[in-house]
Amino acid sequence: MAHRECSIHQKGLKTILFLLFVAFLLIYVMTLVGNLGMMALIFTDCRLHSPMYFFLSVLSFIDICYSSVVTPKLLVNLLASDKSISFEGCVVQMAFFVMHATTESFLLASMAYDRFMAICQPLHYSSLMTKGSCMQLVAASYAFGGINSTVQTGNVFALPFCGPNQVPHYFCDIKPLLHLVCANTATAEMVLYIISSLVTILPATVVLTSYSLVWVAIGRMRSAAGRKKALSTCASHFLAIAIFYGTVIFTYVQPHGSSSDSNGQVVSVFYTIIIPMLNPFIYSLRNKEVKDALQRKLQVNNSLC
Template structure:
């Protein structure tokens, strides 16, 4: 009854990444550049895979799905973050804050399972290449991607439903640069026990299970690579997987630091720093890692540029 009579918060203020006035403009320029690279890189990867017939394979279908997730996740977080660098108070209404959290959670969880699906795809391709097209058929890929998005939507919906039951009346300044779960729960004046248990269970499942799938896949991949007789073949196989391992390591380590670390040993500054990696840095790195280290992508990009150049030249001289 006491909680019902209290005034609830209708809007929040995002504290941002840094309160130092001298850092606002440099940080704005840095993260604006990061966001532009992220959007151009991921949309470019999606378009390149869509228009290049040689990239119409399960591996690149999953990669285009990853690029879509990365682009959406960055768009959910970064524009509002950039506003915080050029305004004194970055106000976000309660409904918009909840919506931001919902979509961030959905895309973050989807990326966890998408990386696991891509690791399994590489395991099948390297360990059993003769049956690859059968094992990773178009129908199987569709079901995998549907499952990935399903897990993201399920987790986001569960968290958001219970977050809507929380009453915010202590304060309205979120000590973060976006509406994340734990910074929001710190402002609650009602019980958050269910939210914390739910967060621990879902975080453990959505982080540990994909990590175990990825580790298992790469153990089998390494064993299969070691059986390759050709030194060049082993080198090519390791090169194919190394970029994926790098992206996975950065993403899951930063995610675990934020969501699997006890609150007693974590700090707001550490939480913001780790959040920057999995919500902003990794979505920018993924298209660069997969394109710069991938021969097929380079060839497809070269052909596309040649076709565009030929088309423009042909239409310039009637």
């Protein structure tokens, strides 16, 4: 009887894992299709060749990158009996994930600054938000991402791991790895808290300041059409920003022990897998220019057929 109950339990577990595999695979495919489609649409439609859509194309690229750091390995682990990852693979996974997540944080701040300049300083917008300055903002975002990745990865993997090294998470994240360290982690946790706070709060401050000024400027607009256009653009930005920073702050900026591991995993699934899929839909469904560009592409394709 016990053997039969164990067999039923294993079959039930395999079914659940398979369903999770199908769900995450569909989400990952939608992430790739949505973000690659957004990039292709922006690059091929000359009406979208503006700083705002340049930043949006970079955001799509980053979403593809940091989702791809985590999701393929998760999909393999859901079906494979061997769910191990090498020490070197764990280092690489964590380093690239932290780099792209930090880069996205600063890129969202750059996008908020771009909206501030477009709405609050329209006369100086074209002279200040040039192609060169946009490239510099993206390069600076990646530089901050690289610095944070180097510091955080060194902070974790310089500590001793005595085993058994079973990561209580679905990818090599900072907090779960610190649980495996067989030494005092107070300093490492303090470094994590301080650096995570800086790379989250600094860009979030830029975002909140920029959008506070933007909302004031929109409220002063006399044209209802202009106000509606500005709101439609900024609303999609602000929604994506609120989702991203909310989940990151919940995961990394809380003091140690303030949230359970299970809650942390649920939130991590949201910002590593769900958000990269949602971003292209948030920007396309709420943005008239993107919808018009997509409609033009579909009309051209239909005429060619």
